[in-house]
Amino acid sequence: MKDHQHILSELSSISPLVADLPRNNPFEVPEGYFQQISANILLQIQAQEIEKEELSPFLQSLKKENPYSVPPDYLQQFKVETRPKHSKVVRLFNLKAVLKYEAAAAVIGIIATFATLFFSSEKQVTIAKSTDEVAISADGYALFLNETASIEENHDEAPMEDAQSLLVQMDANTVTQILSEIPENEISNYIDLTFSEDLNLMN
């Protein structure tokens, strides 16, 4: 009764229209059907049993018992393992992997160094070449050659001229005067020293 009231109020809250509909059963059943049905079902079951017996009397004579056994309280204590018993251990530090990466880094470093050196020298040459080609014209180049040639000539002649001029300017009196001003012992020391050096050179 309590359930009936609860179900009715639930239905009224969802749809008062459906709750007010008549609940009588409109379907009809043949007369005496429910008196007959159990007997009819039993007849069908007996026919099925006879069929089974004819098919295999041996199987039919066996009792439908379960021949398998389970350990005591197995089903009561059965639990589904959600995690594997032995989980895989993952090392945080792997020496082999580190060595592998170190070797790779070393090879890359060597290649990078050589490549940097190679390409930087190439670059300098190309820059120099390009600077020559762009900045110096043909006239400028000719002028540059003339100037350098005259400098080289001057450079070769100059020391000789200087030495000759010095020799011209210093006469015999001056040399004697200079030598007189030097103490004798220093001159003898100088002769000894240069003599010993000459000997060494000869040997």
Added chain:
Amino acid sequence: MLNDFNDIELVRLFKEDKNRDQVFTIIVKRYQERIYWQIRRLVVSHTDADDVMQNVFIKAWNGLDQFREDAKLFTWLYRIATNESLTFLEQSKKKSSLSFDDMSETLSDKLHSETDFDEKKAVWKLQLAIQQLPEKQRVVFNLRYYEEMPYEEMSEILETSVGALKASYHHAVKKIEEYILNH
């Protein structure tokens, strides 16, 4: 005397192979009407309901040896009846689509062939509205509306959560209301 035995005692006697026929006849008589109406409301015609009914109790006979006593016998029989009815409807649907007969034997058509059928009467209008529902909602509505079954028991029969059953019932009632308002 056997009529006074409860379900557990009857099942035990059946398993012990004592007066099997008699014991089983008592079980059938005890639940035949409730099982029949559950089947009839799903398959509509009496002939189909009778076929399904016979299959249900033959299956019960074959499976009663393995029946676990911690479950209710009535719940177990209801589950067999629901599954057999839905299987029957599924097979009928397949047959009609294979024979290209344009689904003339639909459930609504079967209702129209009932002897007292009158489309204007509210009670038949309700039956037509129920036949428009999807199968699962139809089962839930019939069990709740006609059998006044608690959701917990329904949950055991249909192996569905109580929440899902409440939602199904709610949708079913709303669809029936809509059908009645539009027809």
